[in-house]
Amino acid sequence: MAVEQVLIGGQWREANHDGTFHADNPALKQPLPAQYPVSTWADVDEALAAAAVAFQEMRQMAVEKLGLFLNRFAELLDENKQALCELANQESGLPVSPRLLDVEMPRTINQLRLAAAAAVEGSWRMATIDSKAGIRSYYAGIGPVAVFGPNNFPLAFSGAAGGDFAAAIAAGNPVIVKANPAQPGTTRELTKLAFQAVQDSGLPPAAVQLIYHMPNEDGLKFVADPRLGAIGFTGSKGAGLKLKEAADKVGKPIYLELSSINPVVILPGALAERGEALATEFQTSCLMAAGQFCTNPGLVILLDDDKSAKFVDTVKAGFAGAPSGTLLDKGVEANLTQNLKLLIDAGADVEASGSGEGSSQGYTCPNTLLSTSAEKFLANPEAFQTEAFGNSSLIVKAANLNEVCAVIDSLEGNLTGTIYSDTAGSDDPAYDLVALHLRVKVGRLIDDKMPTGVAVSAAMNHGGPFPATGHPGFTAVGIPASIHRFAMLQSFDNVRPSRLPRELQNENPTGSTWRLVDGVWTTENLA
Known part of the structure; x- marks a missing residue:
C-alpha cells in the first residue's frame, strides 16, 4: 500500500521515513486503510531549512498578503466542509452534525477570518512611539512556528487550521504542522487546502508544511532547533513537559495546553x-x-x-x-x-x-x-x-x-x-x-454556567496557571491576544524614518491602527 506524502518546501513528496502508522476509526475499533510515514530527521531538517527561507520572505512582504491567505483558506474550508467533517468523523468518532459541521467548522472558519482582519489592521502589534527619545517599538513575527495539534478538536485546534495556526500566520510566521497521529488524514486534507491558499495568495511555498510523525528523540531535537521561533502544543501533560524541557534548555518559547480539571x-x-x-x-x-x-x-x-x-x-x-x-x-x-x-x-x-x-x-x-x-x-x-x-x-x-x-x-x-x-x-x-x-x-x-463552551472572542482567555498552560500570561483563543505568543518585541532607536517598519512611521499605515504615541493611544498621524 502506498504511503501518504509529506509537504516540505512547497512540494508534496515521498517522505524519508523509517516506519509507518495508521489511524483508527474509534467508533468501530478498526484501522483505517491509509498509511502515513514516520519521518526521519532528514525530513525535519529540510522543513526547518525551508521555513527559515520562507520567514525571511514573509518579513518583507505586505501584511495584506497574510490577510488574503487567511481569508482564502477560510473560503476553501467552507467550500469543502462536508467532506472534511466526514473524514474527521471517521478519525475521531465525533458526530458530523451538529458537532463538526455546525459548531467546530464555523468556529474554525471564523477564527481564520478574525486573524486575517487583525493581521491587516495591525493594532495587535502595539506600535509605540516616543518621539522625544527617538525610540519606537512594535511586535513582529518571531520565526518559523511548529504547531502540534490535539486529538479532541480535529478542526478548530488542528495544527493545520486551528487557533495556533491562525495566530502564527497572522504574526507573519511560516508554520510547520505536526499532525496528531489520531487524525492524520484530516490534517492532510486541511493542509492541502492551506497549501492551495498559499499558492492563490502568493505566500512563500514553505509558508505551510506538514510532517505526520517522527521519532520521540527527533521531536525533542525539533523543538530545540535554532531555526524554530516558537512552538504551540496542545496534548498530554507527559509529552508536553518533555517538549518543554527540550525547548527550555535553549530558551525557545513553547506555549502548552496540558491539563485542567476545571x-x-x-x-x-x-x-x-x-x-x-x-x-x-x-x-x-x-x-x-x-x-x-x-x-x-x-x-x-x-x-x-x-x-x-x-x-x-x-x-x-x-x-x-x-x-x-x-x-x-x-x-x-x-x-x-x-x-x-x-x-x-x-x-x-x-x-x-x-x-x-x-x-x-x-x-x-x-x-x-x-x-x-x-x-x-x-x-x-x-x-x-x-x-x-x-x-x-x-x-x-x-x-x-x-x-x-x-x-x-x-x-x-x-x-x-x-x-x-x-x-x-x-x-x-x-x-x-x-x-x-x-x-x-x-x-x-x-x-452560573458550565465551563465547556469556549467562545471565539477578543476577550476570551483560554489559558491559565501551570499546568493548564505553560505561561499564565497568554491565551490560545481570542484574537488579537493569542497572536502575541508568536511574536517578538522589536525596538528601533534613532533609526532613520525611511528605514522604519510602516507601522512605526509618522503616517498611520491604515488610518485606523491604534498606536501609543507619546503616551496617548491614537489613530492619528504623528505630526
Missing part, C-alpha cells in the same frame, strides 16, 4: 433554588462528547448537606442511565481507565459507573462519578487532581466554607473555575470569599 463550586443557595436543574446541567456538560473537552468539569466542590446529597443522587441516576460515548482513540480509553483507578486507589468512592442504552461499541468507558471528602482531598491533593480526561468527574464534599477554600488553595492551575450562587443574594458573602481564592487559580472565572 473546578466547579456550587453554593448552598443555588442548590436550594435550582438543584435538580443544576444536576442536569452538570451531567450534560460532563458527558457531552464523552467528556473530551479541555474545559470539562472534572471537579465539583459542595458543602456536605442534604441539598448536596440530593444533587449527587440525581447526578448518579443520570450517569448510570446515559449512554457512554465514543472516546477519541485507544490511548484516551487506556489513560482514562488508568487514571480512574489512580483516583479510586487514592480513596475516592465510586458513586456511579454505568453505561445506558445506546452506548458506544467503540473505544469507551462507563460514565463514572466519584466522590471524596475535603479532608481526604487535602491529605493527598496531588493524587486527587489526576485528570481523568473523559466522561467522569470527582465530587468533593466539604464540611464548611473554610474547607471549600482550602481545597481551592491546594489546586494546581486550571483553564476555568466556576461558581454557582442563588439569584436572591443569600450566597453573596460566600461567593465573595470563594471567588477571592479561585480567581488566582484559573484563567477564566465563570458564574
Whole structure:
C-alpha cells in the first residue's frame, strides 16, 4: 500500500521515513486503510531549512498578503466542509452534525477570518512611539512556528487550521504542522487546502508544511532547533513537559495546553433554588462528547448537606442511565481507565459507573462519578487532581466554607473555575470569599454556567496557571491576544524614518491602527 506524502518546501513528496502508522476509526475499533510515514530527521531538517527561507520572505512582504491567505483558506474550508467533517468523523468518532459541521467548522472558519482582519489592521502589534527619545517599538513575527495539534478538536485546534495556526500566520510566521497521529488524514486534507491558499495568495511555498510523525528523540531535537521561533502544543501533560524541557534548555518559547480539571463550586443557595436543574446541567456538560473537552468539569466542590446529597443522587441516576460515548482513540480509553483507578486507589468512592442504552461499541468507558471528602482531598491533593480526561468527574464534599477554600488553595492551575450562587443574594458573602481564592487559580472565572463552551472572542482567555498552560500570561483563543505568543518585541532607536517598519512611521499605515504615541493611544498621524 502506498504511503501518504509529506509537504516540505512547497512540494508534496515521498517522505524519508523509517516506519509507518495508521489511524483508527474509534467508533468501530478498526484501522483505517491509509498509511502515513514516520519521518526521519532528514525530513525535519529540510522543513526547518525551508521555513527559515520562507520567514525571511514573509518579513518583507505586505501584511495584506497574510490577510488574503487567511481569508482564502477560510473560503476553501467552507467550500469543502462536508467532506472534511466526514473524514474527521471517521478519525475521531465525533458526530458530523451538529458537532463538526455546525459548531467546530464555523468556529474554525471564523477564527481564520478574525486573524486575517487583525493581521491587516495591525493594532495587535502595539506600535509605540516616543518621539522625544527617538525610540519606537512594535511586535513582529518571531520565526518559523511548529504547531502540534490535539486529538479532541480535529478542526478548530488542528495544527493545520486551528487557533495556533491562525495566530502564527497572522504574526507573519511560516508554520510547520505536526499532525496528531489520531487524525492524520484530516490534517492532510486541511493542509492541502492551506497549501492551495498559499499558492492563490502568493505566500512563500514553505509558508505551510506538514510532517505526520517522527521519532520521540527527533521531536525533542525539533523543538530545540535554532531555526524554530516558537512552538504551540496542545496534548498530554507527559509529552508536553518533555517538549518543554527540550525547548527550555535553549530558551525557545513553547506555549502548552496540558491539563485542567476545571473546578466547579456550587453554593448552598443555588442548590436550594435550582438543584435538580443544576444536576442536569452538570451531567450534560460532563458527558457531552464523552467528556473530551479541555474545559470539562472534572471537579465539583459542595458543602456536605442534604441539598448536596440530593444533587449527587440525581447526578448518579443520570450517569448510570446515559449512554457512554465514543472516546477519541485507544490511548484516551487506556489513560482514562488508568487514571480512574489512580483516583479510586487514592480513596475516592465510586458513586456511579454505568453505561445506558445506546452506548458506544467503540473505544469507551462507563460514565463514572466519584466522590471524596475535603479532608481526604487535602491529605493527598496531588493524587486527587489526576485528570481523568473523559466522561467522569470527582465530587468533593466539604464540611464548611473554610474547607471549600482550602481545597481551592491546594489546586494546581486550571483553564476555568466556576461558581454557582442563588439569584436572591443569600450566597453573596460566600461567593465573595470563594471567588477571592479561585480567581488566582484559573484563567477564566465563570458564574452560573458550565465551563465547556469556549467562545471565539477578543476577550476570551483560554489559558491559565501551570499546568493548564505553560505561561499564565497568554491565551490560545481570542484574537488579537493569542497572536502575541508568536511574536517578538522589536525596538528601533534613532533609526532613520525611511528605514522604519510602516507601522512605526509618522503616517498611520491604515488610518485606523491604534498606536501609543507619546503616551496617548491614537489613530492619528504623528505630526
